[in-house]
Amino acid sequence: xxxxxxxxxxxxxxxxxxxxxxxxxxxxxxxxxxxxxxxxxxxxxxxxxxxxxxxxxxxxxxxxxxxxxxxxxxxxxxxxxxxxxxxxxxxxxxxxxxxxxxxxxxxxxxxxxxxxxxxxxxxxxxxxxxxxxxxxxxxxxxxxxxxxxxxxxxxxxxxxxxxxxxxxxxxxxxxxxxxxxxxxxxxxxxxxxxxxxxxxxxxxxxxxxxxxxxxxxxxxxxxxxxxxxxxxxxxxxxxxxxxxxxxxxxxxxxxxxxxxxxxxxxxxxxxxxxxxxxxxxxxxxxxxxxxxxxxxxxxxxxxxxxxxxxxxxxxxxxxxxxxxxxxxxxxxxxxxxxxxxxxxxxxxxxxxxxx
Amino acid sequence: xxxxxxxxxxxxxxxxxxxxxxxxxxxxxxxxxxxxxxxxxxxxxxxxxxxxxxxxxxxxxxxxxxxxxxxxxxxxxxxxxxxxxxxxxxxxxxxxxxxxxxxxxxxxxxxxxxxxxxxxxxxxxxxxxxxxxxxxxxxxxxxxxxxxxxxxxxxxxxxxxxxxxxxxxxxxxxxxxxxxxxxxxxxxxxxxxxxxxxxxxxxxxxxxxxxxxxxxxxxxxxxxxxxxxxxxxxxxxxxxxxxxxxxxxxxxxxxxxxxxxxxxxxxxxxxxxxxxxxxxxxxxxxxxxxxxxxxxxxxxxxxxxxxxxxxxxxxxxxxxxxxxxxxxxxxxxxxxxxxxxxxxxxxxxxxxxxxxxxxxxxxxxxxxxxxxxxxxxxxxxxxxxxxxxxxxxxxxxxxxxxxxxxxxxxxxxxxxxxxxxxxxxxxxxxxxxxxxxxxxxxxxxxxxxxxxxxxxxxxxxxxxxxxxxxxxxxxxxxxxxxxxxxxxxxxxxx
Ligand SMILES: Cc1cc2nc3c(=O)[nH]c(=O)nc-3n(C[C@H](O)[C@H](O)[C@H](O)COP(=O)(O)OP(=O)(O)OC[C@H]3O[C@@H](n4cnc5c(N)ncnc54)[C@H](O)[C@@H]3O)c2cc1C
Numbered sequence: 001x002x003x004x005x006x007x008x009x010x011x012x013x014x015x016x017x018x019x020x021x022x023x024x025x026x027x028x029x030x031x032x033x034x035x036x037x038x039x040x041x042x043x044x045x046x047x048x049x050x051x052x053x054x055x056x057x058x059x060x061x062x063x064x065x066x067x068x069x070x071x072x073x074x075x076x077x078x079x080x081x082x083x084x085x086x087x088x089x090x091x092x093x094x095x096x097x098x099x100x101x102x103x104x105x106x107x108x109x110x111x112x113x114x115x116x117x118x119x120x121x122x123x124x125x126x127x128x129x130x131x132x133x134x135x136x137x138x139x140x141x142x143x144x145x146x147x148x149x150x151x152x153x154x155x156x157x158x159x160x161x162x163x164x165x166x167x168x169x170x171x172x173x174x175x176x177x178x179x180x181x182x183x184x185x186x187x188x189x190x191x192x193x194x195x196x197x198x199x200x201x202x203x204x205x206x207x208x209x210x211x212x213x214x215x216x217x218x219x220x221x222x223x224x225x226x227x228x229x230x231x232x233x234x235x236x237x238x239x240x241x242x243x244x245x246x247x248x249x250x251x252x253x254x255x256x257x258x259x260x261x262x263x264x265x266x267x268x269x270x271x272x273x274x275x276x277x278x279x280x281x282x283x284x285x286x287x288x289x290x291x292x293x294x295x296x297x298x299x300x301x302x303x304x305x306x307x308x309x310x311x312x313x314x315x316x317x318x319x320x321x322x323x324x325x326x327x328x329x330x331x332x333x334x335x336x337x338x339x340x341x342x343x344x345x346x347x348x349x350x351x352x353x354x355x
Numbered sequence: 356x357x358x359x360x361x362x363x364x365x366x367x368x369x370x371x372x373x374x375x376x377x378x379x380x381x382x383x384x385x386x387x388x389x390x391x392x393x394x395x396x397x398x399x400x401x402x403x404x405x406x407x408x409x410x411x412x413x414x415x416x417x418x419x420x421x422x423x424x425x426x427x428x429x430x431x432x433x434x435x436x437x438x439x440x441x442x443x444x445x446x447x448x449x450x451x452x453x454x455x456x457x458x459x460x461x462x463x464x465x466x467x468x469x470x471x472x473x474x475x476x477x478x479x480x481x482x483x484x485x486x487x488x489x490x491x492x493x494x495x496x497x498x499x500x501x502x503x504x505x506x507x508x509x510x511x512x513x514x515x516x517x518x519x520x521x522x523x524x525x526x527x528x529x530x531x532x533x534x535x536x537x538x539x540x541x542x543x544x545x546x547x548x549x550x551x552x553x554x555x556x557x558x559x560x561x562x563x564x565x566x567x568x569x570x571x572x573x574x575x576x577x578x579x580x581x582x583x584x585x586x587x588x589x590x591x592x593x594x595x596x597x598x599x600x601x602x603x604x605x606x607x608x609x610x611x612x613x614x615x616x617x618x619x620x621x622x623x624x625x626x627x628x629x630x631x632x633x634x635x636x637x638x639x640x641x642x643x644x645x646x647x648x649x650x651x652x653x654x655x656x657x658x659x660x661x662x663x664x665x666x667x668x669x670x671x672x673x674x675x676x677x678x679x680x681x682x683x684x685x686x687x688x689x690x691x692x693x694x695x696x697x698x699x700x701x702x703x704x705x706x707x708x709x710x711x712x713x714x715x716x717x718x719x720x721x722x723x724x725x726x727x728x729x730x731x732x733x734x735x736x737x738x739x740x741x742x743x744x745x746x747x748x749x750x751x752x753x754x755x756x757x758x759x760x761x762x763x764x765x766x767x768x769x770x771x772x773x774x775x776x777x778x779x780x781x782x783x784x785x786x787x788x789x790x791x792x793x794x795x796x797x798x799x800x801x802x803x804x805x806x807x808x809x810x811x812x813x814x815x816x817x818x819x820x821x822x823x824x825x826x827x828x829x830x831x832x833x834x835x836x837x838x839x840x841x842x843x844x845x846x847x848x849x
Contacts, residue, residue, distance in 0.1 A: 056605040057712050057743075079611055108552065115558055116530050129801050137710040138742040139527065139782035141516050141565045142790075142797050143825070144809050148529070148561035152553075169611035191471045195495060197582045197650070219653030263551035267472040283552045303550020322555040328545045333556055335812035339805065351556065 004047045005130060008159060011042060013128040016343040024155040024347055026065065026097040029090025032310055033101055034154050034350040035321045044159060045094055050074055051162060052136070059119060059136050061164040064096025071095060080167045083111035087246050096160040102152025105246035106202035106213070109194075109266075109280035115151035117166045123150065123158035126341025136164045149336075155347040156355065157340040171201070171215035173222075176238035177230030179210045183270045183278070186210045190281045191267050198224045204245055205278040206252060213242060245279070252277045257288040258311040260295055264304035271298055292319040299323065320353065365822035367453040369433045371410055374455075377431070378413060381423040386461075388412040397456050400441040400448035401503075404705065404759055405788055409436065409450030416461045418538075418574045425572065426542035428455055434821050435540065437568040439480065439511030442503040444706050445787025447515065447567050447823060454821075457572065459510050465489050466575070473580045474533060479510025479573045483517075486578060495580035498525035501783075502691045510573045516565030518783040520616045520690065521647070523741035527783070529564045531579045537563065537571035540818040545571060562809070567785045568820045570813035584649035587615060589686050590662050592671035593640035597621060600642035601716035603669035604740045607646065608713065610665050612658060616647035617741030618690050621720065624697065624735040624748070631696040634689025635682075637673060644671075644740065645690055647683075693737040694748065701733070701750035703759070707766045709773030710744045710782035722772055723747055730765040732758070744782035745773070771796050786824045794826050795834035803831045 001009075015022050021039030025031070048065035055078040062071055068088050075081050085105030086098040099121070104113040120134030123146075133146035147164075150157060181189065186205040193200055199216035212228060214221045225232065233241065244250040252275075253259065262271070266282035273295060277286040287295065292308070292315075299306040305323035308316060325333060330352075337344070337355040344355065378387050388394055389411055398406045410433070415421045428435050434454030441448050450456050462478035465485065469475075470493035475486055483504040487496040500519035501507055507517070513535060518527045525531070534548035548560035563570055594600040600619055607614060620628070620643050625636045636643055644666070648658035659676055666674050677683035689696075697704055711719055720736060727734045733750040747769055751762040770780040770793050780786070780793050794803065806825040810817070826834070 054712070054714070056609045056714065058608060059712075102558070112526070112530060113553065115561055116526070125805070129805075131802050131805055132798075133802060135777070135779050135797075137712060137778045137782070138523070139518055139710045139739070139744045140779040141783060141785055142779045142781050142794060143786075143802065143806055144570075145516075145529070145561050145565055146805070146809070148558050151558055151561075153557055157557075168613060172611070188471075191473075195470060195473050195493065195580075195582050197584050199650075217650060217654040217657055219657055220651045223651050223653065263549075263553050265472055265550040267469070268550075280552060305549065305551065305555045307555070325556050326546070328539065328543050329556065329559070332545070332559065332812055335815075336557060336809065339808035339812050 001130070002047065005124065005161060008042065008044070008124055009128045009130065012124060012126065012159070012345055015040070015345045016126065016128065019343070020345070021348045022345050024159055026094035027067070027090055027092035029088060029093040030097050030101045035353055036313055036316055037347055037350045039348060044096065045092070047161060055080060058138070058167055059164060060167050061120070061136060061162060062095045063162055064094060064099070064160045066095045068093045068095060068098060075167055079170055081170050082117060082165060083107050083168050084114050084117055085246055086114055087248065089247065095163050099151055099160050099163050100153065100155045106204070106242050106279060109283055110201055115148045118147045118151050118163065119166055120164035121147040121150050121160060122162035124161055125158045126343060126345045130161070134164065138166060154350040156337060156351050158346065173218040174213065174215045175221050175225050176211060176213045176233040176241065177225060177228055178233060179212070179228070179230040180208055181210050182208060186278070187267070187269065187282045193228070194266065194281050198227070200224070200281070202242060203279065203281050211241065213238070252286065255288070258315060259309045260287040260290060261307045261309040262287065262295065262299050262304060263307070264299060264302055268302040268304065273298060296323055322352065325352070365451070367432060367434055369410065369431050369453050374427070374431050374433060375411065377427045378411070378424065381427065382413060382415065382420060386414045386416065386420070388414070397438070397450060400438070400443045400446060402444050402446040402449070402787070402789055404703065404753065405446040405449045407450045407452055409456045410453055412456040412458060414458045414461055418462070421457065421572065421574060422538055422542045424455070424457060425538055425540060428818060429541045429816065432816060432818065435572070435818050436820055437510070437514070437572050439508035439514070440482070440506045442507040443511060443515060443785065443787065444708070445781065445785040445789045447785050447787035447820070449788050451821060459508065462574065468493070470495065474577050475580055476575065476577050477509050478575060479508060481509050483507050483509060483512055490580045494583050496583055497531065497578055498581045499528050499531055502694065509576050509578065513564050513573055513576055514566065514568045515783065515785045518739065518742070518744065520618055520687070520739065522739070523617055524613050524615045525581060529561055532560070532564060532576060533579055534577035535560060535563055535573055536575035537573045539571055540814045540816060548577070567787060567824045569810055569824050570819065572819065586652050586655045587647055587649035587683060588655050588659055588677050589616070589645055589647040589683050590659055590666065590674055590676045591636070591686055592644045592646070592666040593637040593673040594642045594644070594670065595640070595672050597642045597720045598717035599670040600644055601713070601720070603644060603666055603671065604713050604716060606665045606669050607662060610661060612661060614646045614658070614662065614741060615649040616645065618645040619643070619716070619738040619740035620690065620693065621736040623733065624693055624737045627696040627700050627735055628689045628693055631699060632689050632692050634685055636689055640672070645686060690737065697735050697748045697750065702752040702754065704751065705749045705762050705766050706784070707745065707747045707749065707769050708781045708784040709770050709778055710742065711773050711776040711778035713740065713743045715776040716740060716743065719745060719772065719776065723769060726765055726768055730761045732762055732765055734765070739782070742782065743778065767793060788823050791823060791826050792830060792834055795831040796838070800828055800831050800835070804828060
């Protein structure tokens with residue numbers, strides 16, 4: 001066993017025995033995200049490096065401390081990437097943090113989320129066991145899908161050691177276009193276009209401007225560009241624009257007001273809850289500030305949910321970061337937590353306050 | 356083969372007469388089957404080598420009847436076996452001798468199609484193809500297309516996380532389902548996923564998909580619909596040896612192409628299919644590849660040209676491209692009919708389902724050839740080559756003493772080899788009863804124990820599909836002990 005893993009195993013076991021809580025920390029790029037944790041920090045970014053990468057298998061396996069930047073560079077050499085475009089939110093963001101937070105970028109609505117690209121995971125559980133689930137192949141239904149369960153579990157079920165992901169070739173052609181349009185109409189257009197065979201790979205509406213990214217074969221992108229008839233962005237401007245959205249360096253995200261993320265059916269109409277930025281063809285809507293109860297009620301009324309994506313500790317403590325779960329789901333959550341972390345050692349409170 | 360292997364670990368004592376009495380209070384008489392002659396048709400699923408008469412079969416008509424049944428079974432601590440169309444190939448729907456089979460066949464309404472949102476809300480007994488048919492007027496379809504799509508149900512697809520010939524590009528069931536409503540074994544309502552692209556908390560939707568009816572009984576599903584591409588064309592390439600065909604698969608991916616479908620068939624499979632469907636396959640080839648491109652007409656033309664180049668450079672002796680939609684469907688019809696076509700050549704067959712890294716395709720085919728001689732049984736091969744998912748079809752005659760056991764041992768060696776090649780014992784058909792012991796070839800006791808704890812988080816009394824999916828820890832240890840130092844010669848050489 002790798003000495004680092006052995007060390008962490010010992011650390012977790014002794015914490016479990018002493019009733020101590022640990023807070024897992026990769027590079028710290030996403031520390032802002034999730035509920036209030038308490039416990040002794042355990043730095044886990046040192047276990048890094050790519051273990052296996054075979055471009056013709058479309059699979060990469062990396063240690064969890066590998067930076068997303070290094071991973072992207074290695075994939076780019078072979079013309080491949082992670083189409084879910086996980087945000088970095090910091091220069092040294094890690095693969096483990098990507099999986100634990102489960103956040104995806106602009107491409108999510110069409111390409112899929114982080115969870116859609118995870119094939120396998122090696123975990124150090126709260127019991128100090130090293131367990132491997134899933135694998136390195138595209139199709140694998142042996143055993144429950146623990147790798148996807150870990151995506152977005154915020155380190156509450158185990159310390160992620162290694163991750164296998166499906167990767168894809170980068171699209172050959174890409175073009176972004178801009179159209180002036182109101183919110184309601186933009187939502188209608190996006191949903192209509194979603195039902196047509198158009199190579200739309202990302203979209204954002206904000207303050208009367210709809211920006212759409214087209215990706216794929218050159219012929220398909222050109223045809224779609226003609227059909228949607230917007231003003232084309234030049235290549236470097238487009239790249240900077242989508243990066244700013246992915247990394248939340250776009251102006252909309254600056255300032256101290258709480259940042260809310262509403263995950264809604266794409267067809268839900270304008271919510272009239274304040275200034276908004278709409279991504280994912282209508283399925284992800286960002287808001288600054290607003291009354292938490294109103295936001296949560298509005299989201300659940302249409303079958304979605306609201307997350308306090310960025311906010312100060314007092315607000316998080318008062319209203320919780322994630323939409324409350326139904327009683328049966330909460331019961332399953334608690335039992336799952338116990339199944340992987342029976343002593344409650346790992347990241348207590350990061351997902352829901354009582355586990 | 357019967358249930359006895361695993362079932363001895365999983366016996367339940369249920370007061371059958373009292374159970375019948377309680378169930379008949381909540382179900383009309385025709386929805387409760389108790390007589391042997393009525394139960395007989397339910398004794399197996401698509402894996403007909405495994406048979407077991409259930410204690411009872413119920414055919415609820417709606418979710419409230421399902422809930423009532425589950426509550427009663429919960430009180431009686433009676434095992435529950437959910438059943439869709441029973442096309443499953445791993446014994447997932449094989450009855451339990453002390454249990455109640457809950458058939459979802461009557462829950463077959465398509466509740467809603469929302470063309471703007473591109474979703475369909477369906478009951479679990481709806482057939483896979485029926486969803487695409489209902490969505491067709493809107494230019495939409497449901498992408499995962501198992502070859503059994505005429506018959507298999509969405510509930511079964513969700514339970515197995517089924518794939519199809521187009522899942523390399525369009526994903527598996529897990530990538531195409533947004534929400535699942537279900538009932539836990541105590542009859543409580545649960546909803547996984549939701550109206551958006553994600554849900555708060557753990558991704559339980561991903562866990563329930565592919566859980567083989569061990570965690571929850573699925574009563575309603577929201578699937579995502581995909582716009583139909585403007586055009587699809589398939590290239591069909593012949594190869595004089597399988598290694599070249601395997602290399603062509605890697606070559607296509609290496610060229611940065613993600614085809615809509617990439618399938619391979621070996622000589623035996625081609626010869627089984629051709630007389631049966633007249634698909635127009637090359638009978639002189641050792642292997643053929645089917646490679647589909649879809650998109651706008653220009654896009655398809657561009658991709659087909661690139662595919663053709665790769666195929667020719669990999670040594671294809673012939674490449675043909677479908678010139679019409681009718682021809683494209685005919686080329687696929689052969690592939691989709693492969694199982695029944697092989698079924699005509701033999702009294703019985705077992706369908707294996709390992710997945711391996713693509714680069715090992717040719718090694719695996721050679722190994723299967725050697726094993727075929729070793730066991731004295733024929734084997735035809737069809738592959739979802741793009742995903743490295745293999746379906747060796749082992750032919751045997753159950754009426755000949757010992758043949759089934761030989762076929763099962765042959766299959767087990769293929770699956771163990773799949774694991775050694777860095778793959779898995781099952782890509783899409785599930786573990787079920789068939790591969791429950793082989794789970795120990797892929798996982799250690801630690802993982803197996805974690806699976807049991809996960810199961811208990813959903814189904815504490817362990818009433819859903821007991822004995823399937825995950826072996827008991829005792830059996831896991833037994834397997835590991837029995838295998839220690841006994842690697843077969845074929846495995847040792849690779
Ligand atoms: C000729 C043929 C070709 C096939 N091709 C493919 C293929 O290309 N790809 C592929 O993936 N599979 C394929 N299969 C396998 C099979 O069709 C799939 O596994 C299918 O999803 C099973 O659906 P079903 O409705 O028949 O389910 P069943 O066989 O009835 O059940 C399968 C499992 O699901 C559980 N289940 C069923 N309904 C529910 C429910 N409502 N709630 C909870 N659990 C439930 C059962 O308990 C069982 O464990 C093929 C099978 C055949 C016979």
